[in-house]
Amino acid sequence: MMDLNISDHIVRTVVVAPRQRIDAFNAPELRAALDQQLESGARRFVLDLTNVPFLDSAGMAVLVRLLKRSRDQGGDVRLVWPTEEAARRIIKLTKFDRVFTMADTTEAALVGF
Amino acid sequence: MELHSDALRLDLPAANKYLNVLGACLNAFIERIEGIAEPRVTAYNIELAVNEIFANVVAHAYGDTPGGRVDMVVMLASDPRRLLIAIRDTGIAFDPTTVAEPDLEDVQINGYGLFLARSLMDDVTYTRCADGNTWQLIKHL
Numbered sequence: 652m653m654d655l656n657i658s659d660h661i662v663r664t665v666v667v668a669p670r671q672r673i674d675a676f677n678a679p680e681l682r683a684a685l686d687q688q689l690e691s692g693a694r695r696f697v698l699d700l701t702n703v704p705f706l707d708s709a710g711m712a713v714l715v716r717l718l719k720r721s722r723d724q725g726g727d728v729r730l731v732w733p734t735e736e737a738a739r740r741i742i743k744l745t746k747f748d749r750v751f752t753m754a755d756t757t758e759a760a761l762v763g764f
Numbered sequence: 765m766e767l768h769s770d771a772l773r774l775d776l777p778a779a780n781k782y783l784n785v786l787g788a789c790l791n792a793f794i795e796r797i798e799g800i801a802e803p804r805v806t807a808y809n810i811e812l813a814v815n816e817i818f819a820n821v822v823a824h825a826y827g828d829t830p831g832g833r834v835d836m837v838v839m840l841a842s843d844p845r846r847l848l849i850a851i852r853d854t855g856i857a858f859d860p861t862t863v864a865e866p867d868l869e870d871v872q873i874n875g876y877g878l879f880l881a882r883s884l885m886d887d888v889t890y891t892r893c894a895d896g897n898t899w900q901l902i903k904h905l
Contacts, residue, residue, distance in 0.1 A: 672784060674784070674787075675780040675815075675819040675822070676781050676784070707783075707819065707877075707880075708816055708880055709780075711876055715872060736805055737804065738808070750871040
């Protein structure tokens, strides 16, 4: 029998796609959900903001916190651009697009992750 | 701010739960102002700026003190045409000068709130009064 060393290399990426506004009221809920994923061992995240109609600084803080925590553990966070034009401009204004790897779709974000 | 007859006045509980109510009211008010360039982006920016000041009031002026209220007046002024928004609370004083501008070259968790409000509006002023705080936001339209 041929001597083969076969193993599976599975990289887990968690895709989170909120479908409502993220503000100081519900940002803690998002943070808790992401913390739970981190605690379960997830290190790579795609945050799909396509259907997020509004994102305030509390929501942005959740994204940065996730980025720092995942990178500390060797992971990363990629963002999918929101559809809302004003929200896209805020991401550019705060230079989040230079800190996070940005993608147009979840599928594109997963490529090479 | 002298109250015009067509000014909108909102009296909200000082709780982040009502940020969506605040946003909906502002958007509805702005939606019926004619001739705004990029109305959707403008409305979003105004909503975000006010959202940040309101959340700041909830967190700093009232902190853990329950029962606080936030009084907001929105009105359209002319010559030049601009939206005036006054946000008042009766909480403790806030010193905006103690809030550092975010270092945009080094992403951080906190500190974007006031930066966003100042960036998105044409003018943001804070005044401490005898019985509380007043923020005035101006956006030229």
